Amino acid sequence: MSVKPTNGRAEHGDHALNLFHNKPSKESLGKSTVNRSAAPLLVEVDPKLQRPDVEGTMEFFKAAFIGAVISIAIAVVIGSQGTSGGPLAVQTVYAADVRMYWSWPLFFSGTGLAWGLMLLQR
Numbered sequence: 694m695s696v697k698p699t700n701g702r703a704e705h706g707d708h709a710l711n712l713f714h715n716k717p718s719k720e721s722l723g724k725s726t727v728n729r730s731a732a733p734l735l736v737e738v739d740p741k742l743q744r745p746d747v748e749g750t751m752e753f754f755k756a757a758f759i760g761a762v763i764s765i766a767i768a769v770v771i772g773s774q775g776t777s778g779g780p781l782a783v784q785t786v787y788a789a790d791v792r793m794y795w796s797w798p799l800f801f802s803g804t805g806l807a808w809g810l811m812l813l814q815r
Contacts, residue, residue: 752811753804760804770792 755757772785772794783796 720734749808751813752815753808754806756804756811758799759807760802763803763807764800765793767799768796771796 695788767781768778768783771781772783777783778796783794783799783800785797786793
């Protein structure tokens with residue numbers, strides 16, 4: 694989604710969003726045509742664009758936790774045997790006095806797999 698601001702207007706495809714409150718023209722200065730019962734509309738938004746594209750965001754954060762658990766569980770088994778697991782790239786990580794094993798490829802693949810499964814269940 695690309696939005697290009699130009700002179701107070703942002704254009705998105707065939708839609709134009711007014712980013713600033715419309716200034717009254719000289720002809721309408723003396724006339725009161727404003728509906729006082731409603732709050733002034735600062736941004737005109739197409740109904741399709743009212744909700745930002747956040748579909749699956751919460752599932753992503755849940756999946757990141759699951760990806761971390763998967764990464765630690767598999768990395769402990771592989772790393773404790775003294776190998777790096779080849780493309781899994783298991784590393785020894787020292788945090789304070791604790792030695793643990795971690796693998797970024799396992800984390801990303803576990804997160805992606807968990808996220809995909811969560812999105813399929815919706």
